[in-house]
Amino acid sequence: MLKSKKSSDSLTVMTNIVLPNETNSLKNLFGGELLSKMDRAASISAARHSETKVVTASVNHVSFDLPIPEGGIVVLESKVSRAFSTSMEIYVDVWLDDPIKQKKVHTNSGIYTFVAIDDDGKPAKVPEIIPETELEIERFAGAKRRKELSLILSGRMKPTDSEELKKLFLGE
Numbered sequence: 001m002l003k004s005k006k007s008s009d010s011l012t013v014m015t016n017i018v019l020p021n022e023t024n025s026l027k028n029l030f031g032g033e034l035l036s037k038m039d040r041a042a043s044i045s046a047a048r049h050s051e052t053k054v055v056t057a058s059v060n061h062v063s064f065d066l067p068i069p070e071g072g073i074v075v076l077e078s079k080v081s082r083a084f085s086t087s088m089e090i091y092v093d094v095w096l097d098d099p100i101k102q103k104k105v106h107t108n109s110g111i112y113t114f115v116a117i118d119d120d121g122k123p124a125k126v127p128e129i130i131p132e133t134e135l136e137i138e139r140f141a142g143a144k145r146r147k148e149l150s151l152i153l154s155g156r157m158k159p160t161d162s163e164e165l166k167k168l169f170l171g172e
Contacts, residue, residue, distance in 0.1 A: 004129070004130050005049060006132055007081065009049065010045040011077065012079070014076045015073060015074070015097070016073070017071065017073055018068055019070070022070075028068060028069055029067070029069075029070075029072070034064075035059070035062065038062070038108075038112070041076040042078045042090040042092050045079050045080055045090050046090055046114035046116070049088055050083075053117045054115065054116055055117055056112060056113075059110065061111040062110040065107055068107055069096075072097075074094060075097045076093070077095070079091065082131075082139070082147075083129045084126075087115045088129075091111055091139050092111075094109065
């Protein structure tokens with residue numbers, strides 16, 4: 001039996017400065033560059049949690065709420081929001097940090113799914129997550145709804161009635 005872990009045990013913080021070769025014609029960080037950075041942070045969180053090799057299974061959601069300008073300091077914070085049998089949902093928050101004004105602004109977020117892989121290249125079991133903070137508990141509950149919705153949309157799960165759908169979408 002795998003020992004449960006706290007969500008905070010998987011916390012990964014990456015900090016970078018946005019360089020000119022990472023920007024678009026508006027001198028903001030390319031979306032693809034940001035996705036790559038988010039994927040790296042999420043993979044470290046997944047590996048910390050599972051203590052195995054991991055692979056990206058899906059990018060479930062990414063929001064590009066605010067641009068990150070050239071020269072800006074970007075901080076990515078990721079941690080496992082929920083662990084399933086062999087997969088993990090990782091939530092990544094992106095911040096623009098201004099150390100001079102001592103101000104951090106939330107610019108983007110993303111939800112990734114990773115699968116743990118054993119030495120034979122097969123999916124490996126992962127420990128359960130114990131959420132502690134209010135935000136971790138909220139994201140933990142949301143992860144179950146997102147997984148169920150994904151299974152319904154892919155045809156791998158069928159809701160039994162409208163009450164089940166109500167629970168899924170409204171969290172009731």
